Amino acid sequence: MTVEILPATGDRFDDAEKALDSGDGPECQCQWWLLPNAEWQSTPHKEREQLLSTELGGERSPGLIAYVDGDVAGWVRVGPRIDQTRILRTREIVGATAEPLDAVDVWSVSCFVVRKEHRGQGLMARLLDAAVSVAREGGARVVEGYPLDPAVAKKSSKQLFRGILPVFESAGFDIVARPKPDRALVSLTLRD
Secondary structure: OOEEEEEOOHHHHHHHHHHOOOOOHHHHOOOOOOOOHHHHHHOOHHHHHHHHHHHHOOOOOOEEEEEEOOEEEEEEEEEEHHHOOOHHHOHHHHOOOOOOOOOOOEEEEEEEEEOHHHOOOOHHHHHHHHHHHHHHHOOOOEEEEOOEOOOOOOOOOHHHHHOEHHHHHHOOOEEEEEEEOOEEEEEEEOOO
């Protein structure tokens, strides 16, 4: 198995769409963390698709696309937390983070999609490792995540897009808080 993880850029829009074809990805277009709730509710799918396309064509890639043996296999969103508006409005995160909300050097790994046919191969861990590298190269001091704890969560949880706690812990993230029994806020310090 050959795994390649590349930035989600404008020329890879079709691959990003394929990566997002599982779970809530097709409807969401990885815009959930970017739009306040009222705006999310009023933004149709085609507009969300256009928002993602605009992001991919921007100066900084909003995420990474994983390929397994050349096939699009997964997606991860990574970027400055301050750019992900809903994170800064989510009480369970705001009340749990140890970092200032206006810190530009705090990045978030906030969304994963692993396509069904590529699950069970450790791809989420590889995507997380690559996301941490991107954050480090982008100047992040701290990387946060908001994963689900599968030991406590319902098996059919729609919150899996957040990632799962064991993957973050294996990558060296520390649990900062448990805002809900099935959710954690985790943090990895990259520099002082």
